[in-house]
Amino acid sequence: MNIIDLRSDTVTKPTPEMRAAMAHAEVGDDVYGEDPNVNRLQETAADMLGKAAGLFIPSGTMGNLIAVMVHCQRGDEAIMGDKGHTFSFEAGGISALGGVFPHTLPNQADGTLKLDEILGAVRPDDVHHPISKLVILENTQNRCGGVILSKEYTEEVGKIAHHHGMMLHIDGARIFNAAVGLKIKVKELVKSADSVTFCLSKGLCAPVGSVLCGSREFIGNARRIRKMLGGGMRQAGILAAAGLVALDSMVDRLADDHKRASDLANGLAKMEGIHFEMGMPQTNMIFPSLGSNIRLNAAELVKKLSAEGVKVSAVAERRLRLVTHAWVDDASVEQTLQAFVKVLK
Ligand code: TLP
Numbered sequence: 001m002n003i004i005d006l007r008s009d010t011v012t013k014p015t016p017e018m019r020a021a022m023a024h025a026e027v028g029d030d031v032y033g034e035d036p037n038v039n040r041l042q043e044t045a046a047d048m049l050g051k052a053a054g055l056f057i058p059s060g061t062m063g064n065l066i067a068v069m070v071h072c073q074r075g076d077e078a079i080m081g082d083k084g085h086t087f088s089f090e091a092g093g094i095s096a097l098g099g100v101f102p103h104t105l106p107n108q109a110d111g112t113l114k115l116d117e118i119l120g121a122v123r124p125d126d127v128h129h130p131i132s133k134l135v136i137l138e139n140t141q142n143r144c145g146g147v148i149l150s151k152e153y154t155e156e157v158g159k160i161a162h163h164h165g166m167m168l169h170i171d172g173a174r175i176f177n178a179a180v181g182l183k184i185k186v187k188e189l190v191k192s193a194d195s196v197t198f199c200l201s202k203g204l205c206a207p208v209g210s211v212l213c214g215s216r217e218f219i220g221n222a223r224r225i226r227k228m229l230g231g232g233m234r235q236a237g238i239l240a241a242a243g244l245v246a247l248d249s250m251v252d253r254l255a256d257d258h259k260r261a262s263d264l265a266n267g268l269a270k271m272e273g274i275h276f277e278m279g280m281p282q283t284n285m286i287f288p289s290l291g292s293n294i295r296l297n298a299a300e301l302v303k304k305l306s307a308e309g310v311k312v313s314a315v316a317e318r319r320l321r322l323v324t325h326a327w328v329d330d331a332s333v334e335q336t337l338q339a340f341v342k343v344l345k
Contacts, residue, residue: 001309004332008313009174009257009284009325012205017249018242022207025241029234030056031227037237041244045211048247049175049196050187053219055212056240058231060085060173063197063212065093065229068134070221071167071195074099077130079121081107083143085171086136097229101130109278111141111149115156122164135161138171139178139189143315145278146261146285146323148178151189158192167194173210177203177283180254194218203254203284204246205326208239250326257284257324260333264322267337271344284325290318294344301343308339 005011014022028034042054057063064086068078078094080087082104086094094100103121105113113135123129135157139149154170161168170193172178172186179186190196195214200206212222226232233239261281265288268274273291290298298314305312313321322336 002335003309003311004328004336005311006322006324006328006336007311009202009323012201012203012325012327014207014242015205015245015250015326018206018245021241021245022238025237027235027237030236031232031234035235035237035240037240037244041240041247042211044244044247045198046213048186049190049198049213051196051213052216053214055219055222055226056233056236056243057197057210057212057226058208058233060171060197060199060210061090061093062226062229062231063210064090064136064169064171065097066212066222066225066231067169067195067197067214068094068100068136069098069225070218071169072098072100072133075101075130076133077101077103077123078134078136079103079105079113079118079132080136081105081113081138081141083107083141084136084138085142085173086138088143103132107141107144109144111138111144111147112153113137113157115160118157118160122166132164132166134167134169136169136171138173140174140181140283140285142173142285145287146174146177146281146283147279148181148282151182151184151191154189155192168192169194170196172196172198174199174202174283176251177254177258180251181258181283200243200246203257203325204250206239206242206246209243211243253326254284257326257328258282260328260330261286261322261324263330264324264333264336267333268340271340273344274340284323286322286324287315288320288322290320296343304343305339308342310336310339
């Protein structure tokens with residue numbers, strides 16, 4: 001059976017061009033800073049993001065953790081969304097390992113944090129309080145629907161953070177999806193951020209890795225924390241070589257994933273009982289909700305669809321998540337819609 005895996009864009013596999021680049025990659029010991037492909041990847045990524053330096057890291061989770069640990073000391077506070085990956089899906093690492101206190105604000109439906117609530121969250125200088133050091137934004141915002149935060153909004157948050165002596169970190173696991181969706185250069189979108197993490201191993205299809213970007217001083221400190229966390233890699237150029245192919249050839253094509261997400265959502269919206277209370281997709285994520293006339297709950301629907309060769313995730317009792325990526329073509333969209341029709345009968 002032809003399996004269509006829509007659980008996440010993390011399931012993407014390296015392209016033939018990536019595999020060829022990996023097979024022939026020249027390597028060195030990256031802890032000594034001697035891997036040519038890692039160095040090239042870091043420079044290319046930093047250049048694309050308009051930052052002075054970059055650091056290749058094993059995962060997006062480690063990238064966010066390192067950023068928080070560089071910007072904050074133990075006992076400091078980081079302001080972030082309650083639907084953010086750093087708060088909800090990183091095993092509490094910033095507190096467990098960094099000693100950093102999360103100050104959560106409600107993510108709005110459009111993925112933003114209200115500006116007045118960010119202002120209100122900044123602590124006065126008082127021994128009773130932790131020190132507010134960092135604001136974290138997520139773009140695209142995953143659990144709000146893969147929604148895009150605008151350049152203007154990001155700049156407003158940057159202004160507030162900097163005015164109050166705080167830094168702005170962007171969890172840009174899918175920042176290229178956001179930039180492609182907005183049709184602007186990614187460096188424009190992240191201009192006001194002090195640090196940004198983005199993932200090579202999601203829609204960009206590389207097998208492993210993320211890049212953290214920021215100032216030279218920030219990256220120097222990040223390199224030390226990466227080592228502390230056990231993330232200093234040796235001949236990582238094999239992975240970086242795939243990352244370079246990803247940055248060169250997989251960014252513009254993200255628009256195809258967005259178009260297919262939209263096709264899928266339009267097809268599903270025509271089915272009785274399926275609705276999109278979180279809105280139609282802006283990028284590559286679709287969050288259909290199940291109306292009361294659908295007898296199955298999300299977990300049951302996941303099982304039935306899986307038996308038809310379509311893998312999706314249940315994210316709530318009556319809500320699914322489907323994510324499009326390079327391994328989902330127009331025929332897969334059609335096949336997915338047919339599987340839904342069959343299991344909803
Ligand atoms: N997200 C995964 C799951 O962990 C939920 C997914 O399938 O979407 N930031 C954001 C916004 C993410 O969505 C993810 C992964 C990460 C960070 C972490 O990246 P990795 O998996 O590389 O640690």
